[in-house]
Amino acid sequence: MAEKEEGVKLIGSWASPFSRRVEMALKLKGVPYDYLDENYLVVKSPLLLQLNPIYKKVPVLVHNGNVLLESQLILEYIDQTWTNNPILPENPYDRAMARFWAKFVDEQVVAIGFRSLVKSEKSIDIATEEVQQQIMNLENLIREKDFFGGETIGFLDMVVGSIIPFCLARGWEGMGIDMIPVDKFPGLNRWIKNLKEIEIVRECIPDREKHIEHMMKIVKLMRAA
Numbered sequence: 001m002a003e004k005e006e007g008v009k010l011i012g013s014w015a016s017p018f019s020r021r022v023e024m025a026l027k028l029k030g031v032p033y034d035y036l037d038e039n040y041l042v043v044k045s046p047l048l049l050q051l052n053p054i055y056k057k058v059p060v061l062v063h064n065g066n067v068l069l070e071s072q073l074i075l076e077y078i079d080q081t082w083t084n085n086p087i088l089p090e091n092p093y094d095r096a097m098a099r100f101w102a103k104f105v106d107e108q109v110v111a112i113g114f115r116s117l118v119k120s121e122k123s124i125d126i127a128t129e130e131v132q133q134q135i136m137n138l139e140n141l142i143r144e145k146d147f148f149g150g151e152t153i154g155f156l157d158m159v160v161g162s163i164i165p166f167c168l169a170r171g172w173e174g175m176g177i178d179m180i181p182v183d184k185f186p187g188l189n190r191w192i193k194n195l196k197e198i199e200i201v202r203e204c205i206p207d208r209e210k211h212i213e214h215m216m217k218i219v220k221l222m223r224a225a
């Protein structure tokens with residue numbers, strides 16, 4: 001375990017997948033940190049606006065006075081600063097591919113995933129098929145492995161895990177949609193089970209019931225917008 005460093009602070013939000021993945025990395029590395037929870041749906045704190053004036057979003061990591069933004073970049077910073085329990089692959093090709101798929105998830109899957117949550121009953125089947133087509137790419141990647149990172153949790157597991165099973169799937173569950181059925185996605189279901197067996201993952205993911213309620217609130221806000 002590392003000594004508590006001067007000023008390791010995370011400004012996050014309990015239901016934010018981008019914050020959840022940063023907490024997973026800090027816990028995996030054994031980095032002690034102070035955590036401030038933002039209720040950004042109600043009001044953004046002056047601290048958040050001061051630290052992230054560009055996007056005004058969580059998470060924000062402050063380390064020894066340096067402000068870091070954007071969760072994937074924060075994960076890379078954590079990996080390079082605390083080198084125990086590496087999360088990014090060492091091999092340059094594997095590293096590039098982990099970044100490729102992480103970008104795919106945060107851009108493509110997040111966009112169509114949230115879009116599927118606001119579809120009407122009439123168009124939900126088409127939206128479901130669209131999401132399933134995209135996540136089949138991840139099923140093909142995980143099929144032979146326990147984790148995207150190989151034998152244990154890594155960068156891509158944190159990115160995919162925080163977004164799909166522990167965020168979007170909570171919304172799909174609230175809507176009564178079985179988006180990742182085990183017969184279609186056996187690899188992803190096995191991987192989700194593996195993730196849930198990891199203590200730091202369990203410590204970082206939102207409580208299921210509370211999260212489903214929260215996702216339904218988000219769906220309502222998105223529909224009203």
Ligand SMILES: N[C@@H](CCC(=O)N[C@@H](CS)C(=O)NCC(=O)O)C(=O)O
Pocket residue numbers: 013015016017018040056057058059069070071072
């Ligand atoms: N690309 C950013 C996304 C962060 C993000 O979207 N955070 C959301 C919470 S899940 C947020 O702070 N939203 C506030 C807002 O949109 O005003 C990252 O990876 O850190």
